Structures are given as structure tokens and as C-alpha cells.
Amino acid sequence: MAEKQKFPFAIQNVTEEEDALIKKYYKAEEAACQHCSDRKARQCLVGEQLTRYIRPFVRIGPHGYLWPAGYGDHAADIYNLDVRPDDIWVTSYSRSGTTWLQELVWLVQNNLDFDTASSIPVSTRYAFIEYPTLASEVRKSTPNSNIKGQRATEDDYTTLPNLPSPRYVKSHSPLSLLPPNLLDTAKVFHIARDPRDVVVSYHFMHIMFRYFDQSVQFKEFWELFQKNLILHAPLEEQVREAWEQRDHPNMMFLLYEEMKKDLPAVIDRVCTFLGKEYTKEQKDKLNDYLQFDNMKKKSPFVSSEDEKKDSELKFMRKGKSGGWVQYFDDQMKKEAEEYMKKYLMCTKLQFPDVNS
Known part of the structure; x- marks a missing residue:
């Protein structure tokens, strides 16, 4: 085993003012308890601990990526993960089309094994490496949650070293926080999406998974996003890191909008990147399998709200581009507009017009 490297970046607490604002939303002490009227109770009247973060949130590295303190505890462990040549990693900022790309990549690499893809959730086939670091220090069970069968991952950074090859890995960490030999060793995919659509989808995800209370309005979320007070922020820097590596032979950089506009062309690119050849009929079947409505039916995150056609609290929400204008x-x-100017200056990245 290679000698463990020192984590090269500073990990610093956010300011007291920032931490107070973050915890106002990220299930701090004042989060309402479903049993009690006391909104600041440390423990509810029926004995359930409230879900809350105790320690200050942290910023990591020169770009100040925002994470809970738990990520800081294990940043070195993630940075020092051993990478294997037959690994396949899918990276992204949250809500950028990660699950869609994961399924495409896994199927291409596994000889279009639709039976396994249909019977085993993508969250089982991929290790979501940093997931345990997102947990609050005090957690409350939610036996009456509307989200059934919810399990974000079977494996993470603690179990990844013991998994058999080939391993499939998911991460919302920027490349700079991942193993430094990653790109030189394994195949890496990164998917980006118009940040305005990302922030809308991310808002509803925060409510669906109870990071935020349902009363939090989108405008409040947008204000936090602009201040880089949302998990994984700043988005533009994470995308820039991957975009700058787009010509590396082991990197495939994709846009969500490309997949929406011409999925068969993206399938062809992924097949070439992974050295796989399929007939037109096989690729047509893959294209049909990956259509949004079909993917939505197979989502492991099933909500009782799904029966309400106007509900936004769905893991596979709408699968559209350009929908941000409604919010x-x-x-x-x-x-x-001002944010997009900053984004484009940082990434030099243009998004194709899809609007569907």
C-alpha cells in the first residue's frame, strides 16, 4: 500500500455569521420537531434527538468548497484512496444529471446488461464515496418519511478499498479533493448542467431529503447559493476544474444539455471512450432504456408525493432543460445574468439551447 499523503489544502471553519446562516437552514437546533411546539429543544418531548449540525461548517482549499465538518475529518482518507486502472468514476456537482450518466456508463461498460440494471439500483452498483461525511452530528430517525426505500449508497470511502474490481465510483467532490493520481490511472466522467437549472433542482432535493424544512422558499435557497453557502459550492469552480481537464485521455466531460439534445450521439462517444462496440439496434435499445420516463420508473427513491402530478419532491423530477425560468x-x-457572466468567465463553458 502506498504511503499516505498529507492532505494539501487548508480546512477552515466558516465565519460565525456564515455558520449561523447555514444552520438556520441545514437542520440546526431551531429546526421544528414534528412532535413538539418547542422549536429550540435539544431533544423533543418524546425523546427523539433533533437532526442538527453541531460543529461549524468548513471551507476547503483555495476555492473554499463548503462541506460539513465531517468531510474535513475524512478529507485525507478520500484524498488517499487507492485508484485502480479498471475503476470508472462519475463526478459532478449535485443535480447535474449524475444518475442518468451513471446508468449510461454502467450499461455500456457491462455489455448492456439491462436485467441487472433493472434489478439492482444504481446506488448499489456505484460507491458514493463521501456520503457518510454529509451526516449531521445528531440525527433523528424519520420512520414516517414520505421517501421509501431511500438509500443513497451501499458503499463509500470506508468500504471502497475492499470492493472487487471493476469498481464504479460516484462523487460530488471537485477533482482537487480526489486522489491526485485519479486521472492518470482510471477513466473519469464529469457531467455539468446549466447552473440555473441545477439550483432549482438542488433546492427541491434539499427539501425532499430533509436537509431543509419544507417552508424554505426557492428565493431563500438562491440567496444562499449566491453566497456559496450551499453544500459543495462554489459550483463554477468545481466545473472549471473538470473542464480544464477535458482533453486528458482519461477524462470525458459531458453536458446534461448534450444528453437531452442528442442522446444517441452521447452514447456513441461513451462507447468510443470505453472501447465498446455495439450494433445500431443495441444502441437504439439503450437509448430507449435511458429515456427520462423509463429512468424515473426505475428510481430507487420512491416518494408518496409522486402520485401528485404537480409535486416537485421527486428524485427524478422533470428531466428538462431551461425550466429555471419558471422559478x-x-x-x-x-x-x-450576473452569475452567468461570472460562471462563463470562470469556465469558458457555453450550454446548448435545448429548452425541453
């Missing part, structure tokens, strides 16, 4: 008021649209 931004005029002032927010002006702010989004």
Missing part, C-alpha cells in the same frame, strides 16, 4: 422572478433573473 426566477425578474430580480432573480437579473442576478442570474
Whole structure:
């Protein structure tokens, strides 16, 4: 086993003001208890601990990526994971089309094994390496949750070393926080999406998985996003890191909008990247399998809200591009224009017009 490397980046607490604002939303002490009227109780009247983060959130590295303190505890463990040549890693900022790409990549690499893909959730086939580091220090069980069968991953950074090859790995960490030999050793995919659509989807994900209370409005989430007070932020820096590696022979950089606009072309690119050849009929079947409505039916995250056609609390929500315009008021649209100028200056990345 290679000697463990020292984690090269500073890990610093956010300011007291930032931490107070973050914890106002990320299930801090004042989060409402479903049993009690006391919104600041450390323990509810029926004895259940409230879900809350105790330690300050942290910023990591020169770009100040925002994570709970638990990530800081294990950043070196993630950075020092052994990478194998037959690994396949799928990376992204949250809500950028990760699950869609994971399924595409796994099927291409596994000879279009639709039976296994249909019977074993993608969350079991991929190790979501940093998932345990996102947990709050005090957690409350939610036996009455609307989300059934919810399990974000079977494996993570603690079990990855013991998994048999080939391993499939998912991460929302930027490349700089992942093993430094990753790109030179394994195949890596990164998917990016118009950040305005990302922030809408991310808002509803925060509510669905109870990071935030359901009363939190999108405008509040957007304000936090602009201040880089949302998990994994800043988005543009994470995308920039991957974009700058797009010509590396082991990196495939994709856009969600490319997959929406011409999925068969993306399938061809992924097949070439992984050295796989399939007939037109086989690729047509893969294309059909990966259509949003079909993917949605196979999602491991099933909500009782799904029966409500207008519900936004779905893991596979709408699968559209350009839908952000429905959620931004005029002032927010002006702010989004300014953000996109900053984003484009940072990434030099243009998104194709899909609007569907």
C-alpha cells in the first residue's frame, strides 16, 4: 500500500455569521420537531434527538468548497484512496444529471446488461464515496418519511478499498479533493448542467431529503447559493476544474444539455471512450432504456408525493432543460445574468439551447 499523503489544502471553519446562516437552514437546533411546539429543544418531548449540525461548517482549499465538518475529518482518507486502472468514476456537482450518466456508463461498460440494471439500483452498483461525511452530528430517525426505500449508497470511502474490481465510483467532490493520481490511472466522467437549472433542482432535493424544512422558499435557497453557502459550492469552480481537464485521455466531460439534445450521439462517444462496440439496434435499445420516463420508473427513491402530478419532491423530477425560468422572478433573473457572466468567465463553458 502506498504511503499516505498529507492532505494539501487548508480546512477552515466558516465565519460565525456564515455558520449561523447555514444552520438556520441545514437542520440546526431551531429546526421544528414534528412532535413538539418547542422549536429550540435539544431533544423533543418524546425523546427523539433533533437532526442538527453541531460543529461549524468548513471551507476547503483555495476555492473554499463548503462541506460539513465531517468531510474535513475524512478529507485525507478520500484524498488517499487507492485508484485502480479498471475503476470508472462519475463526478459532478449535485443535480447535474449524475444518475442518468451513471446508468449510461454502467450499461455500456457491462455489455448492456439491462436485467441487472433493472434489478439492482444504481446506488448499489456505484460507491458514493463521501456520503457518510454529509451526516449531521445528531440525527433523528424519520420512520414516517414520505421517501421509501431511500438509500443513497451501499458503499463509500470506508468500504471502497475492499470492493472487487471493476469498481464504479460516484462523487460530488471537485477533482482537487480526489486522489491526485485519479486521472492518470482510471477513466473519469464529469457531467455539468446549466447552473440555473441545477439550483432549482438542488433546492427541491434539499427539501425532499430533509436537509431543509419544507417552508424554505426557492428565493431563500438562491440567496444562499449566491453566497456559496450551499453544500459543495462554489459550483463554477468545481466545473472549471473538470473542464480544464477535458482533453486528458482519461477524462470525458459531458453536458446534461448534450444528453437531452442528442442522446444517441452521447452514447456513441461513451462507447468510443470505453472501447465498446455495439450494433445500431443495441444502441437504439439503450437509448430507449435511458429515456427520462423509463429512468424515473426505475428510481430507487420512491416518494408518496409522486402520485401528485404537480409535486416537485421527486428524485427524478422533470428531466428538462431551461425550466429555471419558471422559478426566477425578474430580480432573480437579473442576478442570474450576473452569475452567468461570472460562471462563463470562470469556465469558458457555453450550454446548448435545448429548452425541453
